[in-house]
Amino acid sequence: MTAAIIDPPPGGDLILQARKVTKAFGGLIAVREVDLDIPRGAIISLIGPNGAGKTTFFNVIAGILDPTSGVVELGGRRMVARPVRAWLEPVTWVLPAVIIGALGVLAYQASPTAGGLIVLLALIGLIAMLLAAIVRPAWYRVLLERFGVFKSARPNEMVRAGIGRTFQNIRLFANMTALENVQVGMHLKMKSNAADALLSTPRARAEETASVASALHYLELVGLKGRGDQAARNLPYGDQRRLEVARALASEPALVLLDEPTAGMNPRETREMTELIGRLRRDLGLSFLLIEHDMKVVMGISDRVTVLDHGECIAEGTPDEVRRNPRVIEAYLGRPPE
């Protein structure tokens, strides 16, 4: 099948923008100054020989690895970059406590009770700041920004910002049912907390019922209707890939990162997966970033293709442009992509 190649929408409505992303492991540079733009509603493919740094680049975008340099922006907001002034963060934890504690020690000279209370207050403050540092609520991040501290978003924060992903080697929750796997994907969209669960509030129960219905819907969407009760590890390989996609969709992302979605699939399954991606873009308006080895898939579905080799971007353009690029041909050992 052939998907219509669309031009990037005017006005630069970019959903994701990666600028000069570099990632080094010790002396080895896995990704070197890679730029990537993903317009809203586009399907972008990332190709390259094995070891080209595709998955590393993916993990940077997904918030799993901090880049050595470069920036990843989502909807114009800086999400991932090398940490800035990270050493200042512990200072923000300790400083208030030290100041209050010092006051307490001074006050202790005048009145032991008051001094003791102030020192206690300092301790509570310290604990509160430490907890805030762990949970990282919004006000804490604002505080950090005021100090000029930057830390990359965590994977779950990237999901919240609208990125869903699958893994190259399938990482389902093997002992949970397919339905539960999808429900986990809905985690962020659900609001009930531990107290709701303990008291089994109407809101929690309603939400739970709704989540089951919604999860069944996603299962149907990817073609797993009626498989909800099966443990994920008992599903056939192709179904596991589909289930991973359903789980990623359940978080209602704007951009889905698919790491070799058709790896290990037979031609029929591959075709179904390709169709599914096209349908999702059409029906839900989702954007996709794919890592893919199957050139048929890449060339058939992508709006634009980026080619990595030895961590460097060697070509970027429409599938046709890339197909004709001599550097790409060379990178693939002279074997021309059909």
Place this chain on the structure above:
Amino acid sequence: MTVDFRRVIRPVAIGTIALLTEYALLGTQQFANALTLGAIYALIALGYTMVYGIVELINFAHGDIFMVGSFLAMWIMTTVLGLSGPVTNLLNLVGLLSIVMFATMVGMGFIGMFIERFAYRPLRHAPRLAPLITAIGVSFILQNIISSLFGPSPVNVPQIVPLDKFAFMGGKIGYLNVFMVVLAVVLMIALQLFVGRTRLGRAMRSTAQDREAAELMGVDINQTIAITFFIAAALAGAGGVIQGLYFGSIKFDLGFFVGLKAFTAAVLGGIGNTTGAAIGGFIIAFVEVYATVLGYTQWSEVAVFTVLILVLVFRPSGLLGQQLGERA
């Protein structure tokens, strides 16, 4: 073999500086005490780390294997060899020590293999916590067997190495202390050579890396794991021998706490890494001696664990954890 700066010279330099600093801070006497204690911890920690490296099991019975080793050595010395006090003839002493050391290490090795065969091997494919619980059970069994054989009170060990001391740098150091540290270092080097240079050592390393692949390449997994337990238990046995010689008194329940500290040492150094285990053992001993010198003996355990926690917060895989490619 070329001398690689990163792998050899730097660690040696760091170690030397660290030791000199400790020496300056503690003084001769306490420095010697800490080194001696560290030698025992290190020998036991090696066993923990080897077993963990190959079967990913926290062998909680390992401390008790050390304890059984000390009793076995005591039994050999008193009942088999009929010793009761210091042996002053150097040749005799060397001969007797070699016999005791060899017999204890071999005997403990077989006990270690036996335990692995019956308590752990049947559970190799069971959920990971199952062997942990049998390890606790084995620990109970070993303690109670020893306590019914030798009684629950402390038992004296003939201190066949004379407790003479020589003056050194303003302190007095026992010949036994020197012997213990040297023995521990020799055994550690021997272990490194064994693991690094022999066929069996290669089999152990490959099994630790990927058991299935090793099996496909013709490594006999059962044999390799059994040998690992043999070596681990033999090292614990050596630790048991010097424990008895140095302190002159052993008790059926000494294994748990010594074992706990040794395990802490293994984790501190990066579990699965033999060099790390040895370094961890010495660090734990130094922390304990520090606590004592500063007058906070009752807090020494707290200090040990605080150091552990701090190290792990900043290096979640221990000091040398990444070196052997620990499987996350």
Place this chain on the structure above:
Amino acid sequence: MTTATSKRLPSPWGRLRARARDHRSLTILAGWAIVASVLPVIVMIPPLSTFQPESLWIDGFANAGVFILLAMGLNVVVGLAGLLDLGYAAFFAIGSYAYAFGASPFTNLQIPFWPMLLVGAVVAATLGILLGAPTLRLRGDYLAIVTLGFGEIVPAVFLNASAFTKGTNGIGGIYKPELFGFQFTLENPVPYYVAMVGVLAITMVFLYRLQGSRLGRAWMAIREDELAAASSGINTITTKLLAFALGASTAGLAGVFATSKLTFVGPGQFGFQVSFTVLAMVVLGGMGNIWGVATGAFVIYTIQAVLLKELNQFFAVLHVPILQSIDFVQYQYLLYGVALVAMMLLRPEGLFPSSRRRQELHATSDDVADVPPPTEALGA
């Protein structure tokens, strides 16, 4: 799914089961009510009645309840969230001391028992979060040794901070509970028994609800694959902390209850043995299965506190000459060790493995190798 199953099972038993699934909380409460009323009857039947009088059995059941609470709490941490905690007794200690501080002549406070249950749970949960925080980045066995360390540190603090805790002497004369003017006494174990069953039933309802909730799914997801869980939008850090907090709060409840019954607390009661015993209960019962874990706790407690202690009497009843001459009390820990090994060899998955979670903690997650753990937890 529920409806589908109930349609397929038209038998009365099947209908009962389906109904039980639809009204789980009620079923649990009813189940506890049945168990609680049956147990006192069973122990009046020989040979159980020959071991000890009924009041002692009931007293023992109330004590067993403490361990059932502990096991159910540890199950949240180890069984559901997959975090191996070897220092669980620390939170038991914290709950116990919380009650001792709140209701003893030592502090001159006399806060009533029932609010103290809540206070103990909250204090333990807070410390659970504090102690859990530094361990968040650690995996598997590194976590185990750090929690083991906490398990040693907490009693050591209670021992050594003697100005605040009376140190090694312990705090005695702690006040007993009272309900609507009815004073609990040491002579009559029945009120403790009833109260314990009540606490257990409510805790179990709560735990089942948590397990089936969004939070329970998040715990299981983390246990199965932490990175995939984070990539599905789960905040692994708060979720893990909640597991520590809820596990610790259950231990806090157990501590308050045990202390109010014993009227004494000392630092020696919370050694590693307690943590290991509770872990053995969880593993033996079948990790992740709440009622299985509760049963495991009951079985091990009964073996430890009743059967092993009464072995002499038991063999005396049997009239086997050789066995009568052996003093089994001396060998009870040998037998306990043998029992632990034998039970694990026979049922490595536990007595009542939860069917779908049988594989848990099997996986060594080899495939994580290419992706280092999230580095942003604390201080990095």
Place this chain on the structure above:
Amino acid sequence: MKYGKLGALGAGALLVFSACSGTTATAAPGTSTAPGGSSAVAAGAWCVGGTVKIGTELPMSGGETANGAPTANGVKLAIKQQNAKGGVAGCKLDINVQDDALNGVHDPQTGAKNMQTLVADAAVMGVVGPFNSGVAKAEIPISNGAGLLMCSPANTNNGVTQPPEGDTYRKTNPTKISYIRTASPDSIQGPSAADYLYKDLGKTSVYIIDDTETFGVGVGDTFQAEFKKLGGNVVKRDSAPKSTTDYTPLFTAAAALNPQGVYLAGTTPTGMGLALKQGRTVSGLETVPFVGPDGVADLGPGGTQGATITIAGAASHDVYGTVGSAHDLADNTFTAAYTTEFGGAPGAYSAAAYACAQIIIASLDKASATATDLASAREGVRANAVNSANTFATVLGSLNFDKYGDNVHPFISFYKVDMTLAGGKGDWTFVKQESFSDPNAQ
């Protein structure tokens, strides 16, 4: 607390018992005469079933077997000897052994459960135990409510009996106390050792090491306070838990401060024997006196399994110890009888347990005159034992108890190790004894 070879039935006690048995004795058909006993007598109607029991509540398994088992043997010996004399008023004695160790460590919870068990066994007339003060604090409220006598051979913690803390354990029946103990409280033993070291041995500086246990910390604190009061200098105070295996660094640090003596505040089973052995090897401490309480001065000769001198070996010279009882009644009768019976030297607390059994037997003998059933006999035992007007002749000398259950006339005996005794292995020799007034008199 430790009376290894203090042994010896007070001659008076023997007379009292045989006299009692004699007066009430009438030959009972069908009752076998015990070998060596005087005669068999018919049991009174109160003695339902012909047998009553003495309970023991001690740690009997795991790491603390060494504490409990020899102590329980003391009770077994007393019962055997009494049964050989025909029991008490024709009623045979039996034992109900309870173990308060859980996973090998004494556990107050288990102790409380055991106390419930003993209370529920109507034939139990009195209980010997517990061993640990912490366990006692969980058990006294139960025995107090039930009116069952407990006699501890080993507890010394002041708070167990003495107000205000002691009152909190007797809330059910504040006037009917149910707990007595044979040992002198810490508040007597610690200071007397300090006096001895400062005045008799003339040492003005001391290093104190305790074992972090209730007993060790108790005597350590009271020793330290008294030594300072006398004008002495406490150069260092350390606490080393019983899990310690290496005491060398501790003593090395202390030796740098040049103490003239060392006080070992603790017991040999909790590490003080090892501490002595290792401390001696440290330069500077080769000849200074080491002083210990009765947990160290177990009076066991070198060679006895588990005895301090056996563990410390050649390091046992210049070791002094205090024992919380009078020396003057001591002879080797008890030790000999114990050794014959159990094939080993008595444990540290065997004699005290034997004394407790003697007190229970004597009280039961008295109570049997008026008892109508087991319950009244049990109450009679309690009332007689705690009545300060009753004086009991025991293996520890004569004992009677004040309103809190403490010995009215505590004695402290002083011993030192003589390495020439016991065939060169060393043994304790008596130095002197002192009597004190009632610790609760004020």
